[in-house]
Amino acid sequence: MKSKTIDSFFKKKSTETTQSPSEASQIEVPYSSSVPLNSDARPSKIPRVEDEALGLSNLEREPGLRCAFRGHDESSGSKNRGNFLELLSLLSSYDEKVEDVLKSAPQNASYTSSTIQKEILQIYASKVRNVIREEIGDRKFSIIVDEARDESKKEQMVIILRFVDEQGQVKERFFDIVHVKDTASLNLKNVIFNVLLQHSFDIQNIRGQGYDGASNMRGEFSGLQALILNDCRYAYYVHCFTHRLHLALVAAAREVVKVHQFFKDLSDIVNIASASSKRRDELQKAQAAEITRLVSINELATGTGMNQIGTLQRPDMNAQYVVGCSRNKKEDVTVEHHYRVDIFFATIDTQLQELKSRFNENVVELLTLTTALDPKEFFKLFDIDKICILVNKFYPEDFSQQEKERLSYELKHYELDVCTHPDLRKISTLSELCRSLVESGKSVMYPLVDRLIRLILTLPVSTASSERAFSAMKIVKTRLRNKMEDDFLRSSLVVYIEKEIAEKFDVNEIIDDFSKVKDRRVQFK
Structure with missing residues (x-):
């Protein structure tokens, strides 16, 4: 069955009769003249309404299409009944068969209510x-x-x-x-x-x-x-780990006074410049005037694509560093010493202290031992003793005593086979190694190693x-x-x-499950 194009779908009803049978909509109309619209009686089996040509599969997996799905007033006299019912109304205005389905369905079994939508979802x-x-x-x-x-x-x-x-x-x-x-x-x-x-x-x-x-x-x-x-x-x-590193960096920036003051001043400058549009325009105007001045005195060289910095005055790093107030002046402190020792080294020391305090020793040991199976750099870190310690200390319940004794022998064969394999030794990550072991069939040859790798990869x-x-x-x-x-x-x-x-589910499966959840007023077939 050919899919409808946008142009063919949005044709007036009068022109739809000219379509060939192969392009016609495949909607079956559940119409029964013996069942009035307002009847509570259960009609006979109603054929399912299907139209794959309309290509509405995305509607099923995009709940609400990121917009309000229902309206607060969905009565027939409402000017805005909500996106869902209005969309049905739009479809019915361009397709007689959809219109017939909506009109012929009993009011107590129209299946357009929010309750039905929730059940299907x-x-x-x-x-x-x-x-x-x-x-x-x-x-x-x-x-x-x-x-x-x-x-x-x-x-x-x-x-x-x-x-x-x-x-x-x-x-x-x-x-x-x-x-x-x-x-x-x-x-x-x-x-x-x-x-x-x-x-x-x-x-x-x-x-x-x-x-x-x-x-x-x-x-x-x-x-x-x-x-x-x-x-x-x-x-x-x-x-x-990302969040932990972020916390360590924030703490380091807070503990080192000079770094903390720098980011505080930087934040204040940004807030002052961006708080007022007039202030921002004046800043841009002043910046343009300064660039023009620097270009005129050859401090900035103009390129073909953009203005580029040609020469900058570099401070003498051996010059004596002088702070603002004379009583805080430090004797024989150069600029290089100030930035290297007082700021850089102090920041690094604080970061190391924060990282050590935020990593649990038990978890650090676990992660350190797992590197013994890391295939990076041609299995450079492979260590049978560390792997056995890892199993005995952290995963004793996942291996029986016999398997623990057999693991060391299996690792020796694994080292001679996998670690020297021309294809497997090129792998750089543990997850890639796990997939390659399955694809090559070696996960069956080394089941204990494969099990341990899977346990390591399971760690978040x-x-x-x-x-x-x-x-x-x-x-x-x-x-x-x-x-x-x-x-x-x-x-x-x-x-x-x-x-x-x-997206792998078939609509018919959903309809079958929907009809089996509880007794329905109509029976689908």
């Missing part, structure tokens, strides 16, 4: 979660959790699952978003466990936790990570996926849709973010 979201659950299976996984406020000022908690699939591919799947009224650590833990248990996940399979560093999550004694670690001994907490390294989920939340729940219910938001985000999975 919930079916989509449920099928997506089921696919994710099947992907994980009995494998080990990590949880990535973060909190943020939505447009309605509700505290929403995102749950991301990180795992390695059968093909050795590392995946982070958006699984759910939950409105939490109480952000206490114990309540967050109960909410997370309830979501996992509802989908038959084994809590003991959690092998990692990833948070952004909020106090209620990273607390060493009563934080979320500590509570989960009490129930799951090997769910190691890894603070997002950042909370970027949760941040992207909140970006998607701002797209779905906007200022015009700030009254969206929590369940509708959950389903919308699952379908929207995991559209790669959702």
Whole structure:
């Protein structure tokens, strides 16, 4: 069946009769003269309304098309019944068959209400979660959790699952978003466990936790990570490295007085210049006049594409550094010494102290031992002893005693085979190595090594996926849709973010599931 073009679709009804049968719409009209419009009686089986030629598949996976879907007054006399009903009205005005479907459907079984939309969207979201659950299976996984406020000022908690699939591919799947009224650590833990248990996940399979560093999550004694670690001994907490580095840099800038003063003055200058449009225009005018002056005295050389700095007066780095007030003057302090020792070295020392204080020794040891399997630079860091220590100390429950004894022998063969393989030794990342072992079939030859690599890759390294989920939340729940219910938001985000999975579902499957959820007034066939 040929797809309709935009021009052929937006033709008047009178011209549609000239279309060839192959181009005609395939909508079947569920019309029954024996059933009046206002009748509560159940009609006979109604054929499904399908029209793939209209190409509306994106409507199914883009909930609301990022705009207000419903109207507050959807009565027949309303001038604006909402985007959904108005879109149906637009379609019916250009297609008689769509119009007949809308007119012939019983009023108590038109299936255009918001309740029906929520049910269909919930079916989509449920099928997506089921696919994710099947992907994980009995494998080990990590949880990535973060909190943020939505447009309605509700505290929403995102749950991301990180795992390695059968093909050795590392995946982070958006699984759910939950409105939490109480952000206490114990309540967050109960909410997370309830979501996992509802989908038959084994809590003991959690092998990692990833948070952004909020106090209620990273607390060493009563934080979320500590509570989960009490129930799951090997769910190691890894603070997002990017966020941790950012905190270290901020702390270093705050502790070094000169650096702190520099950024404060810089912020004040930007605020003063940008606060007033008149002030900004005057600054640009003064800058243009200064550039003109510098060009006239040959301080700036003009190029063919843009003005380029030709010569700058370079300060004498051996000159004596003099501060503003005479009583603060330091004897025999050069400019180079001031910037190198008083500022640069002080900043580096502060950063090192912050980094050491923010990294847990246990996690640092875990990450250090994992480098023994890193294939970078032709397996330069490969160390059998460190790998055995890694298994015995951090993953004792994932290997039996016999497997631990067999691992050292397997690693020796692995070193002679994989580490010298002409193709595999060129790999630079652990995730790429895991995929290559599966593709080459060596994951079957070295099952213990493959299992250990998968456990390492399961550890979360950042909370970027949760941040992207909140970006998607701002797209779905906007200022015009700030009254969206929590369940509708959950389903919308699952379908929207995991559209790669959702787009594989057939519409007929959704209709079948929709008709099986409960008894319907009409029967689909």
